[in-house]
Amino acid sequence: MKMWKRNLIVCWFGMFVSSIGMSQIAPVLPLYIRHLGINNSALIAQLSGLAFGITYIISAVFSPIWGHVADKIGRKPMLLRSSLGMAIVIGCMGFAPNAYVLVGLRLLEGVITGFGTACTTLIATQTEKEHAGEALSTLSTASIAGSLLGPIIGGYISEYFGIKNVFFITGGLLFVAFITVSLFVKEAFTPSDKKSLSMKGVWESVPEKTLTITILITFFILTVALYSVEPIITVYISQLSKNSSHIALLAGIAFSASGLANIIAAPRLGKLSDRIGVHKVMLIALIVAGIDFIPQAFVTNPWQLMGLRFILGLTSAGLIPSVNILIKKITPSEITGRVFGINMSAGYLGVFGGAVLGGQVAAWFGIRYVFFITGALLLINAILVYFKVYKRMNTSIG
Structure with a gap:
């Protein structure tokens, strides 16, 4: 092997x-x-x-x-x-x-x-x-x-x-x-002469600074979007469900739907990105994810919400790996660990920020507005990715 x-x-x-x-x-x-x-x-x-x-x-x-x-x-x-x-x-x-x-x-x-x-x-x-x-x-x-x-x-x-x-x-x-x-685990690791670089030196070694910033922003917004609904899913299910005795079960299925779709789709979308380009998969997934959040605000029963969250899982399967693939492609190997570390920091902040955003928006404006705001964030991010990632990488390939 x-x-x-x-x-x-x-x-x-x-x-x-x-x-x-x-x-x-x-x-x-x-x-x-x-x-x-x-x-x-x-x-x-x-x-x-x-x-x-x-x-x-x-x-x-x-x-x-x-x-x-x-x-x-x-x-x-x-x-x-x-x-x-x-x-x-x-x-x-x-x-x-x-x-x-x-x-x-x-x-x-x-x-x-x-x-x-x-x-x-x-x-x-x-x-x-x-x-x-x-x-x-x-x-x-x-x-x-x-x-x-x-x-x-x-x-x-x-x-x-x-x-x-x-x-x-x-x-x-x-x-x-x-x-x-x-x-x-076996690792063929060779230390580089850039190992002692400061954070400023690492940033100066990044060849595609604008692209890297866009990727970090995308990962942050993605994690905000995925975790913004975490605090309110159970409450939303209780509002949609007419059978209160099964709220915990229905909420569990709603949580699991997107994760199951992610497991199914991620390896396939990874192979697809190797063939057609990761920038294309990322842009399409962002657009579909942004659109998918909007009808979640209008569902009338838990099963409709589960179906839309399954679609969300399919799109996230094309987004999280795309971020990692792009970082690998544009980052010199000797500073890859540090750039991945910065990217994970953006993700951790997104988890915290998403949970806070979802809870506060639901408290002040209502649960449905969580889906509107989250969808809008993803669609705005898709515009950013189109101009800063998609067009740039298409030009490079051309």
């Missing part, structure tokens, strides 16, 4: 496991905070939001730093560092004596994360150009699949084995990822 294919399989497993770990913890945080002795509902909500959001904010700060280290010493050491570090920290959350220690451990988790960035960088730099789209698109399905299964697994473990075991089992899975990486 070729080295890049073996690395892809191992990294896919590692990202899948880490994504399960991240997503299965979030739904049980309020329950665990109550378990740790906080009984005030308002304080539970505040601490849950803080514990959830702080990981992403801190990750946004440290992603470029770990990207710099990866360019300096290699990507495999970063995989080992992050998987073992998260295994220890998340396992320790099961021993937290109070909610404030839990928040501190979530902060530390944000400091040591970087598994996804290191995986993406490793696959991007070790894969042949003609297979880059397929490899990066396949890799992107790992986090989606993990996010789909994580809440279900977390809820099952919490109910049948106890809340603390969610953290212990997650830590154990991440330790398995650490062992797998150490045994099976």
